[in-house]
Amino acid sequence: MELLLATGNRHKRDEFQAILPEHRIVIPEDLGTSFECEETGASFCENSLIKAAFLHARAEGRPVIADDSGLCVEALDGAPGIRSARYGEDEGTSLSSQEKYELLLRNLQGKTNRNAAFVCSLVFYIDDLRYFIFQETCRGIIAEAPRGSGGFGYDPVFFIPETGRTMAELSEEEKNRISHRGKAGSALRKFLQSYGDDLGVV
Numbered sequence: 001m002e003l004l005l006a007t008g009n010r011h012k013r014d015e016f017q018a019i020l021p022e023h024r025i026v027i028p029e030d031l032g033t034s035f036e037c038e039e040t041g042a043s044f045c046e047n048s049l050i051k052a053a054f055l056h057a058r059a060e061g062r063p064v065i066a067d068d069s070g071l072c073v074e075a076l077d078g079a080p081g082i083r084s085a086r087y088g089e090d091e092g093t094s095l096s097s098q099e100k101y102e103l104l105l106r107n108l109q110g111k112t113n114r115n116a117a118f119v120c121s122l123v124f125y126i127d128d129l130r131y132f133i134f135q136e137t138c139r140g141i142i143a144e145a146p147r148g149s150g151g152f153g154y155d156p157v158f159f160i161p162e163t164g165r166t167m168a169e170l171s172e173e174e175k176n177r178i179s180h181r182g183k184a185g186s187a188l189r190k191f192l193q194s195y196g197d198d199l200g201v202v
């Protein structure tokens with residue numbers, strides 16, 4: 001089915017397209033509009049619902065999906081967390097992805113606990129009373145220095161001990177197999193395979 005994804009982030013579209021190959025992932029930008037929705041929730045889950053409801057209201061009742069995700073670092077009490085996309089930014093200022101992960105490395109200087117987790121809250125939203133949330137994580141360690149050029153965001157500083165590499169050093173396929181988004185998306189894929197017909201929307 002065609003799944004409208006409530007995001008302004010093309011990397012998310014490309015990743016979900018690979019994770020959900022039998023569906024066509026379309027973002028507002030593909031339809032010639034931008035996606036700007038204030039993320040006022042206090043959790044990943046609340047924000048994914050806010051984004052989904054926002055697009056659903058403009059999508060003639062079609063089901064939509066939305067992802068709210070981020071990086072939670074133990075030694076920083078879970079920061080940047082739901083503010084990952086805006087880390088270090090004040091009103092009116094913006095930082096590049098590289099500036100954001102450099103700030104993260106500075107804030108972790110001298111800390112021995114470098115445990116972190118990527119989190120993805122993915123909602124399949126039919127209407128305001130019917131939705132299904134899949135929330136997954138990928139655990140890792142914040143590296144001392146960036147490595148690799150794949151992926152996006154904090155991937156160059158997110159080291160995954162089982163692979164011996166940072167997320168940015170993995171192929172797209174490898175990232176999607178183990179990432180927070182890959183796991184949440186695969187759960188949605190299986191849900192749609194086994195339960196989709198009963199929903200009356202697929």
Ligand SMILES: O=c1[nH]c(=O)c2ncn([C@@H]3O[C@H](COP(=O)(O)OP(=O)(O)OP(=O)(O)O)[C@@H](O)[C@H]3O)c2[nH]1
Pocket residue numbers: 006007008009012035039067068069070071084085118151152153154155156158179181
């Ligand atoms: O290195 C990374 N690899 C990932 O796999 C990943 N997933 C999330 N993130 C970070 O968390 C923010 C999401 O914030 P977010 O969910 O609000 O998305 P966004 O603002 O980029 O787009 P939208 O979907 O809100 O329109 C992103 O911008 C990134 O900083 C990631 N970083």
Ligand SMILES: [Mg+2]
Pocket residue numbers: 039085
């Ligand atoms: Mg956002």
